Amino acid sequence: MEFLSYLISGISLGSVYAIIALGYTMVYGIAKMLNFAHGDVIMVGGYISFCAVSYLGLPGWLALILAMAVCTVLGIVIEGLAYKPLRSAPSLAVLITAIGVSYFLQNTALLIWKAAPKVYPSLIPATNAQGEVNALQLFHGQLSISYISLLTMASCVVIMIALTLFTGKTKMGKAMRACSEDKGAAQLMGINVNATISTTFAIGSALAAVAGVLLCSSYPTLQPTTGSMPGIKAFTAAVFGGIGSIPGAFLGGLLLGIIEALAKAYISTNLANTIVFAVLIIVLLVKPAGLLGKYVPEKV
Amino acid sequence: MKKLSIKQHTRTDFLTYLGVIIAFAVMSFLSSNGSLSRSLTGQLVPICCYMSMAVSLNLTVGILGELSLGHAGFMSVGAFSGVVAAMSLQTVIPSAPLRLAAAMVIGAAAAAIAGIIVGTPVLRLRGDYLAIVTLAFGEIIKDLINCLLVGYDANGLHVAFNLTGSKTVADLGMQEGGIAIIKGAQGATGTTIISSFTAGFLLVMVTLFVVLNLKHSRAGRAIMALRDNAIAAESVGINLTKYKMMAFVTSAALAGAAGALYGLNFSSLQATKFNFNTSILILVFVVLGGLGNLWGSLIAAAALTVLPELLRAFSDYRMLVYAIVLILVMLATNNPTLKTFFSRFKPRKHVRKEAV
Numbered sequence: 001m002e003f004l005s006y007l008i009s010g011i012s013l014g015s016v017y018a019i020i021a022l023g024y025t026m027v028y029g030i031a032k033m034l035n036f037a038h039g040d041v042i043m044v045g046g047y048i049s050f051c052a053v054s055y056l057g058l059p060g061w062l063a064l065i066l067a068m069a070v071c072t073v074l075g076i077v078i079e080g081l082a083y084k085p086l087r088s089a090p091s092l093a094v095l096i097t098a099i100g101v102s103y104f105l106q107n108t109a110l111l112i113w114k115a116a117p118k119v120y121p122s123l124i125p126a127t128n129a130q131g132e133v134n135a136l137q138l139f140h141g142q143l144s145i146s147y148i149s150l151l152t153m154a155s156c157v158v159i160m161i162a163l164t165l166f167t168g169k170t171k172m173g174k175a176m177r178a179c180s181e182d183k184g185a186a187q188l189m190g191i192n193v194n195a196t197i198s199t200t201f202a203i204g205s206a207l208a209a210v211a212g213v214l215l216c217s218s219y220p221t222l223q224p225t226t227g228s229m230p231g232i233k234a235f236t237a238a239v240f241g242g243i244g245s246i247p248g249a250f251l252g253g254l255l256l257g258i259i260e261a262l263a264k265a266y267i268s269t270n271l272a273n274t275i276v277f278a279v280l281i282i283v284l285l286v287k288p289a290g291l292l293g294k295y296v297p298e299k300v
Numbered sequence: 301m302k303k304l305s306i307k308q309h310t311r312t313d314f315l316t317y318l319g320v321i322i323a324f325a326v327m328s329f330l331s332s333n334g335s336l337s338r339s340l341t342g343q344l345v346p347i348c349c350y351m352s353m354a355v356s357l358n359l360t361v362g363i364l365g366e367l368s369l370g371h372a373g374f375m376s377v378g379a380f381s382g383v384v385a386a387m388s389l390q391t392v393i394p395s396a397p398l399r400l401a402a403a404m405v406i407g408a409a410a411a412a413i414a415g416i417i418v419g420t421p422v423l424r425l426r427g428d429y430l431a432i433v434t435l436a437f438g439e440i441i442k443d444l445i446n447c448l449l450v451g452y453d454a455n456g457l458h459v460a461f462n463l464t465g466s467k468t469v470a471d472l473g474m475q476e477g478g479i480a481i482i483k484g485a486q487g488a489t490g491t492t493i494i495s496s497f498t499a500g501f502l503l504v505m506v507t508l509f510v511v512l513n514l515k516h517s518r519a520g521r522a523i524m525a526l527r528d529n530a531i532a533a534e535s536v537g538i539n540l541t542k543y544k545m546m547a548f549v550t551s552a553a554l555a556g557a558a559g560a561l562y563g564l565n566f567s568s569l570q571a572t573k574f575n576f577n578t579s580i581l582i583l584v585f586v587v588l589g590g591l592g593n594l595w596g597s598l599i600a601a602a603a604l605t606v607l608p609e610l611l612r613a614f615s616d617y618r619m620l621v622y623a624i625v626l627i628l629v630m631l632a633t634n635n636p637t638l639k640t641f642f643s644r645f646k647p648r649k650h651v652r653k654e655a656v
Contacts, residue, residue, distance in 0.1 A: 034431070036580075085631055085637075086630070086634050089634035089638055090634070092367065092591070093630055093633070093634040096626070097626075097627055097631070099580055101623075104620065104624065104627065106580065106621035111616060111620065135451070209612060227551060236436065239429060243586055258637075268447075270447050270462070270463065273439055273440075273443055274439070274440045274443040277437070277440050278436075280432070280433070284425060284429055285424065285425075288424070290629055
């Protein structure tokens with residue numbers, strides 16, 4: 001029973017990683033850039049929803065939508081101002097610019113909201129107004145799954161299915177796949193490459209906002225650096241599953257969360273991250289393109 | 301034509317050395333004069349360390365052409381092994397400069413070993429996968445050092461590994477009079493500061509000497525050939541693993557020496573200091589200074605370390621200004637439109653770029 005509850009908390013954490021990793025992987029697949037500012041968009045999403053709930057008194061779902069809207073706009077603005085002018089630049093230059101954007105977001109947040117951590121009002125609080133625990137009780141109360149974990153897992157699955165359908169069936173989704181295969185050829189076929197990349201950033205940032213709200217609902221401390229570690233973890237998850245692949249990001253995120261939760265519970269709290277990264281290294285040595293990534297042999 | 305190009309790089313190297321010497325002379329004159337602000341004087345040794353880190357990372361990123369996001373990990377290994385060495389050699393080598401030198405050598409050796417351990421799996425991967433694995437190793441090194449307890453007494457070194465978070469210095473089982481050097485998450489505290497600006501200057505000179513000579517040697521040409529086209533280089537008989545390892549381990553060892561000096565410049569040092577952000581900071585120096593361009597790395601490292609100090613007037617806004625400066629510089633140097641716009645003011649540079 002103990003194992004099951006650790007497993008479920010791992011899946012819940014992994015679902016958050018998976019949602020972030022989906023954004024990472026989509027942006028990487030299409031723009032071939034490591035968007036290090038992605039983690040900070042999560043943090044912005046968290047703060048926006050925090051303000052909406054605490055200062056404006058909006059209900060949680062409206063705060064979530066507001067956060068998604070703000071982050072979508074933020075993603076498009078960042079892409080337009082910082083990344084679009086560097087479309088033809090070497091990838092390292094774009095990487096450093098992304099780091100610059102990340103510093104910028106963190107320090108702006110530091111100036112607006114200060115360094116002191118904020119206590120985030122969870123979407124579904126741990127106990128309700130009557131003092132009852134907001135959790136699903138199974139096996140006569142031996143296994144308790146909080147509603148926020150259930151919500152996190154459900155949203156992850158919904159997002160994953162929606163994205164798969166979107167990239168597989170819609171015109172814009174097909175354009176995205178075409179751009180990630182070959183930008184030049186896509187342009188020749190009449191696809192607006194710039195608009196497609198902007199849309200990808202918009203979707204990725206909206207997902208980051210969702211992840212921010214869910215992450216802060218489960219781990220309710222919010223500060224300007226909140227997004228960086230989950231950002232790095234999600235990046236690891238995306239690589240783990242094979243960067244550029246949507247099911248890969250989902251799988252990588254879940255596995256990473258489970259490994260982290262189990263390692264924390266059974267081996268060592270201090271070394272949980274070490275174990276996560278060690279597993280990543282071993283997987284990459286056996287499958288150099290990640291679990292579900294396509295290995296493209298180099299042509300001479 | 302060939303003669304001319306050799307002459308040019310020798311001249312650049314000579315000017316780089318000369319620049320470092322002049323900068324050292326000016327800075328030591330100014331600091332002995334007391335005309336440097338206190339915060340800037342305190343920055344002198346860290347700047348030397350960062351310069352040396354930037355040059356050594358440039359060997360991996362610019363000359364070998366592999367993106368490394370875990371360079372601070374090697375600095376960390378060097379720093380903590382250097383601190384342990386310096387603290388435990390206190391009675392054996394009483395002279396502080398000699399002890400510092402020994403600590404830096406030991407730091408470099410430890411980091412080189414770490415480089416071999418990390419490099420063996422890492423260099424088999426390619427591109428962004430390699431980058432993420434170096435990041436992973438950087439984080440692993442940080443976490444492992446965070447769990448490390450090291451003490452020294454008459455019997456020698458005592459090492460314990462704080463896996464569950466329950467062990468303390470008392471578990472080392474030291475005799476009376478023993479000193480705890482690394483105390484887990486608290487890091488190394490109570491370190492005797494033996495670093496000096498002269499040592500920093502020598503470190504930068506040695507780093508430059510090693511990297512420049514490696515770059516212009518037969519091995520260096522092999523490394524650059526691997527960077528430009530690994531398949532073509534292998535087909536003419538260049539040993540891929542050997543040369544990649546050579547560059548990677550050299551880079552790690554130099555970072556270790558810089559780390560040892562850095563560690564001995566502070567009485568208290570935590571492993572979290574050498575996190576992902578530090579690796580990124582050094583990468584920023586390298587990219588901003590220009591890939592493969594060593595004097596560029598030196599200037600970028602010095603300028604960007606001093607910049608937050610100079611931006612003190614902006615107080616709270618200084619890191620924000622730093623971020624904006626970083627983004628604008630990257631845009632100005634890499635955007636095609638802006639690049640042509642700027643090159644109008646610098647006709648000579650433009651012509652030279654065309655020639656390359």
